[in-house]
Amino acid sequence: MGCMTPDGRKPRPVLTDAAYDQIAGFFKVLAEPLRLRLLNALYEGERTVNQLLTVTGANQANVSKHLKVLLEAGLVARRKEGTNAYYMVADPIVFMLCESVCDRQQVFLEMRASMFRENAS
Amino acid sequence: MGCMTPDGRKPRPVLTDAAYDQIAGFFKVLAEPLRLRLLNALYEGERTVNQLLTVTGANQANVSKHLKVLLEAGLVARRKEGTNAYYMVADPIVFMLCESVCDRQQVFLEMRASMFRENAS
DNA sequence: AGACAATATTACTATATAATCATAAAGTAT
DNA sequence: ATACTTTATGATTATATAGTAATATTGTCT
Numbered sequence: 001m002g003c004m005t006p007d008g009r010k011p012r013p014v015l016t017d018a019a020y021d022q023i024a025g026f027f028k029v030l031a032e033p034l035r036l037r038l039l040n041a042l043y044e045g046e047r048t049v050n051q052l053l054t055v056t057g058a059n060q061a062n063v064s065k066h067l068k069v070l071l072e073a074g075l076v077a078r079r080k081e082g083t084n085a086y087y088m089v090a091d092p093i094v095f096m097l098c099e100s101v102c103d104r105q106q107v108f109l110e111m112r113a114s115m116f117r118e119n120a121s
Numbered sequence: 122m123g124c125m126t127p128d129g130r131k132p133r134p135v136l137t138d139a140a141y142d143q144i145a146g147f148f149k150v151l152a153e154p155l156r157l158r159l160l161n162a163l164y165e166g167e168r169t170v171n172q173l174l175t176v177t178g179a180n181q182a183n184v185s186k187h188l189k190v191l192l193e194a195g196l197v198a199r200r201k202e203g204t205n206a207y208y209m210v211a212d213p214i215v216f217m218l219c220e221s222v223c224d225r226q227q228v229f230l231e232m233r234a235s236m237f238r239e240n241a242s
Numbered sequence: 243a244g245a246c247a248a249t250a251t252t253a254c255t256a257t258a259t260a261a262t263c264a265t266a267a268a269g270t271a272t
Numbered sequence: 273a274t275a276c277t278t279t280a281t282g283a284t285t286a287t288a289t290a291g292t293a294a295t296a297t298t299g300t301c302t
Contacts, residue, residue: 015161020154023222031149032290033141040136049249062291064250083248083299093225097218101147104214105140153260170279183261185280204269204278 029073030097034058035066038087039094042076046088150194151218155179156187159208160215163197167209 015023029035034056041047041055052063067087070076077090089095136144150156155177162168162176173184188208191197198211210216 015158017154019223019226020157022226023219024152024154024157026222026226027148028152031145031152033138033145034290036141036145037136050247059292060249061251061293065290068250080249080298085249091225093221097221098144100214100218101144102140104212105143105147155260171277180262181279182263182281186260189280201268201279206279 026073029069029075030094032066032069034062035070036098038063038066038070039075039089039098042087042089043095046079046086048084048086050084052087147194150190150196151215153187153190155183156191157219159184159187159191160196160210160219163208163210164216167200167207169205169207171205173208 037056037058038052041052047055049060049063049067052067053060056063067076067078071078071087075089075091075094076087079086079088158177158179159173162173168176170181170184170188173188174181177184188197188199192199192208196210196212196215197208200207200209
């Protein structure tokens, strides 16, 4: 049962409290800048924690913990090789969601820019 | 510039810290069960705060504050009529995002169910 | 075994925010 | 003006979590 659609073909979704918690929990995973940066750093393929450290410039313990959150949410997968841990994106939904939001933000920026132009004129 | 796509046609997005904060902030708005319930309650059209109170069964002050968050995020719009305030969905992106996540959660539930069946057999 | 490297975990602090109560603000009606 | 309704806004408390430092764990190498 899809959650919500604007087209009216699907009925209004009736969700349990647990379902709302689950969905909100999923969004909460994406609601951290560092986690988004980690996902973005994994865009082209798997990376070790060390590589992610240099890319993000963040604290090692912090990166490990955020990776754990992403792992438990099923958004990334881990592959161990020696002492290294390779992380990779496990669910392409993140790209779709982020792109949608980015486009939306872009629209907002353009709206604000046009408002600024109108105010200036 | 779209944020991320899995198809490789767009280059790896380079985002500023502010952009990550913005995107994370947007997801944070959706990362609350009550806000999702409010959006879902607005699925078929505009509702007053009072109606939203009865639908959600939540505290009045709490609902007002969550509506404010949704309003400032541009996800809902407000129309005042007398002492009533009518809220309505302003950005259909929420339906798309929620549906995607719901479908994903559904997949997870089915995966867990199948694992349960395998374990039981 | 001991030294070293990579990653994970624990303990702690600081900050953000959801929930609630009380109250304010704005509109309507008598 | 007063009473009432609807909604918004403090003020407060409780809880969750991001960041950090220290330590543990795991694997490799000599």
